[in-house]
Amino acid sequence: MSGAAMFALVLFVSVGGGxxxxxxxxxxxNGRQVMDRESAEKAARRDTDAAASRRANDRSRRSFDE
Structure with missing residues (x-):
């Protein structure tokens, strides 16, 4: 393959990949929900609280299984 063809291939792949x-x-x-700061903080707390309660439930189940 000639140098010019190799250069064109590399250029095409790098520009196309970018x-x-x-x-x-x-x-x-495009699918992002836009919200104000207060709503965003509530959503973040809700996500964190739900994850924490799932972890707590998993720990309590493990202690009963033992």
């Missing part, structure tokens, strides 16, 4: 990465990141923001 565009695919940009498209993937851009598509993630």
């Amino acid at each position: 565009l695919l990465l940009w498209a993937a990141v851009d598509s993630e923001k």
Whole structure:
């Protein structure tokens, strides 16, 4: 393969890969829910509290199983 063809291939792959990465990141923001700070903090606490309660339930189940 000639040097010019190799250069064109590398250029195509690097530009194409960059565009695919940009498209993937851009598509993630389309489904994003926009909220104010207070709502965001409540949602974050709700997620954290739910995870903590699941861990606590798992620990209590393990202690009964032993």
